[in-house]
Amino acid sequence: MKIVVCLKQVPDTETKIKLGADGQSIDTNGIKWVVNPYDEYAVEEAVKTRDAHPGSQVHVLCVGPKKRTADAVRTALAMGADEGILIDAPENLDPATTAQALAKAIQAEGGAQLIFAGKLAIDDNASSVPQMVAELLSIPHTTVVSKLAVTPESVTAERDVEGGAKEVAQLALPAVIAANKGLNMPRYASLPGIMKAKKKVLKELDLAGLGVNTVALTKTLSLELPADKPPVKMLTGDSGAQAAQLVQLLRDEAKVL
Amino acid sequence: MGKILVFTEAANGKLKRSSIELLTAAKKSGQPFIAAIAGSQAAGAAPALSSSGAAEVHTFEDGKFDQYNPELYTAALSDLITKSGATVVLASASALGKDLFPRIAARLKSAVLSDCTELSFNGDKAVVKRPVYSGKAFAKVTFDQSPIQFVLMRANQLPTEELSGGSAAVTKHAAPAGDLKTLIKDVVKGTSEKLDLTEANIIVSGGRGLKEAANFKMLNDLADVLGATVGASRAVVDAGWVSHGMQVGQTGKTVAPSLYIAVGVSGAIQHLAGMSGSKVIVAINSDPNAPIFQKATYGIVGDAFEIVPKLTEEFKKALHK
Numbered sequence: 001m002k003i004v005v006c007l008k009q010v011p012d013t014e015t016k017i018k019l020g021a022d023g024q025s026i027d028t029n030g031i032k033w034v035v036n037p038y039d040e041y042a043v044e045e046a047v048k049t050r051d052a053h054p055g056s057q058v059h060v061l062c063v064g065p066k067k068r069t070a071d072a073v074r075t076a077l078a079m080g081a082d083e084g085i086l087i088d089a090p091e092n093l094d095p096a097t098t099a100q101a102l103a104k105a106i107q108a109e110g111g112a113q114l115i116f117a118g119k120l121a122i123d124d125n126a127s128s129v130p131q132m133v134a135e136l137l138s139i140p141h142t143t144v145v146s147k148l149a150v151t152p153e154s155v156t157a158e159r160d161v162e163g164g165a166k167e168v169a170q171l172a173l174p175a176v177i178a179a180n181k182g183l184n185m186p187r188y189a190s191l192p193g194i195m196k197a198k199k200k201v202l203k204e205l206d207l208a209g210l211g212v213n214t215v216a217l218t219k220t221l222s223l224e225l226p227a228d229k230p231p232v233k234m235l236t237g238d239s240g241a242q243a244a245q246l247v248q249l250l251r252d253e254a255k256v257l
Numbered sequence: 258m259g260k261i262l263v264f265t266e267a268a269n270g271k272l273k274r275s276s277i278e279l280l281t282a283a284k285k286s287g288q289p290f291i292a293a294i295a296g297s298q299a300a301g302a303a304p305a306l307s308s309s310g311a312a313e314v315h316t317f318e319d320g321k322f323d324q325y326n327p328e329l330y331t332a333a334l335s336d337l338i339t340k341s342g343a344t345v346v347l348a349s350a351s352a353l354g355k356d357l358f359p360r361i362a363a364r365l366k367s368a369v370l371s372d373c374t375e376l377s378f379n380g381d382k383a384v385v386k387r388p389v390y391s392g393k394a395f396a397k398v399t400f401d402q403s404p405i406q407f408v409l410m411r412a413n414q415l416p417t418e419e420l421s422g423g424s425a426a427v428t429k430h431a432a433p434a435g436d437l438k439t440l441i442k443d444v445v446k447g448t449s450e451k452l453d454l455t456e457a458n459i460i461v462s463g464g465r466g467l468k469e470a471a472n473f474k475m476l477n478d479l480a481d482v483l484g485a486t487v488g489a490s491r492a493v494v495d496a497g498w499v500s501h502g503m504q505v506g507q508t509g510k511t512v513a514p515s516l517y518i519a520v521g522v523s524g525a526i527q528h529l530a531g532m533s534g535s536k537v538i539v540a541i542n543s544d545p546n547a548p549i550f551q552k553a554t555y556g557i558v559g560d561a562f563e564i565v566p567k568l569t570e571e572f573k574k575a576l577h578k
Contacts (some may be wrong), residue, residue: 063498122390131359136363144352163447215402223397226392233555244571250539256459
């Protein structure tokens with residue numbers, strides 16, 4: 001079974017976000033780049049599925065500036081993926097164009113039986129690419145998956161929806177699965193895995209070579225940091241007084257009751 | 258002038274507040290709008306949509322729509338959007354909305370902007386604000402060469418108005434033909450009757466400061482008085498005290514209620530990423546240096562076990578319960 005993981009490299013959660021000079025993007029100087037947290041669940045599930053289905057292979061695809069994304073792909077290789085492919089692209093490529101690049105690359109690589117991705121990327125928060133890839137490949141998808149069973153012909157996926165409810169769907173392969181937290185516990189890369197991943201040759205593709213239509217569908221007008229909050233109002237007195245004061249403030253000052 | 262299609266959702270026979278927000282926004286835009294709904298709630302909600310001021314109402318009431326199937330919904334809605342001549346589609350950034358509309362957008366060679374917190378119109382172009390980088394920045398975005406503009410709004414971000422007086426015709430649509438590769442086997446109901454965290458207007462959230470799982474009862478009592486939904490930090494989800502569906506934060510849910518009460522939550526950056534968009538934040542923590550206080554509107558340093566029950570009593574009095 002050929003398995004593809006769509007990976008994104010994103011700024012680490014702990015990174016302080018500063019605005020770039022253009023006012024439309026962030027200043028990438030000094031940013032620590034990591035594998036998107038949800039994509040770690042995708043890599044883990046892909047490697048687990050491969051191990052359970054002898055003869056399978058895991059190919060990792062990553063869209064973004066290849067200068068930096070190579071690190072993320074090598075992290076996935078160190079976790080156990082077999083091949084890495086960099087699709088060179090400018091910063092901040094929009095989800096629709098990213099999905100096109102991934103779908104075309106998957107087709108160019110001879111297709112895949114199972115395609116994993118994270119349910120969203122923590123940088124642009126779009127939660128769109130996996131569904132778009134599935135549509136462009138005319139195959140089924142399911143997102144926010146926290147439980148998965150794979151057979152050679154189909155997968156059964158549990159998807160988390162509102163109020164703790166779950167939708168259980170059976171998808172004929174090939175299919176796209178977008179992972180949620182809870183799907184598995186991503187492994188740490190082993191030292192031998194890291195050494196091996198370092199030496200691996202990564203295949204390189206680019207948008208033009210794939211014939212990706214890069215017409216801009218959206219336009220970012222500006223990027224802003226959240227407004228400074230007024231300092232916290234600390235309530236004093238004994239617990240009874242604090243409770244009474246809080247309720248009064250919520251009702252009369254904040255007007256949220 | 259464009260035409261707006263509002264995709265709505267209902268529960269227990271009533272339109273969701275998030276959908277009323279969208280209808281209100283469509284009405285205020287001054288552009289003509291039509292409304293659509295699918296599934297087992299469609300027939301019950303159709304009269305409310307008909308009187309909402311929409312020019313047309315489209316329902317998908319066939320039993321095949323009772324359970325959400327991405328392929329079936331994509332086929333049905335893409336067809337409706339294309340035939341209706343709509344250039345803007347407004348929907349909720351709900352579990353269904355976020356799964357469905359990116360796929361429809363890809364089919365119609367268009368873009369979708371998800372999780373939007375503000376919406377306005379510049380001529381016939383939608384302009385939205387949406388949180389990026391885990392809420393550490395906000396992007397103001399509009400559409401460029403997208404034939405259809407798909408906007409998915411977060412709940413509780415837009416005002417609602419009483420929508421009445423209209424009498425639009427309701428058109429029922431059959432399920433599209435064609436084989437589906439997706440088979441919905443089961444829908445397992447959640448244990449909670451309360452609003453989902455992403456829809457809740459008030460959230461009471463617990464962290465490690467509650468010491469053990471059983472102490473969440475105290476938060477449930479407080480939440481019952483407030484009509485709130487209970488959330489949790491990652492630490493207590495990972496400890497197995499509560500289910501992952503209750504987790505607020507980076508690998509959990511992003512929420513933006515009017516009131517967020519954090520009890521015994523220290524405020525790790527991953528937690529703050531999920532709730533800093535809340536209008537009013539109350540932090541109750543025994544550690545005066547807990548980072549949560551930097552994001553809070555009101556702070557109480559003290560023993561949660563003493564304060565929370567008193568708070569529950571005070572709210573009861575204030576709300577006459």
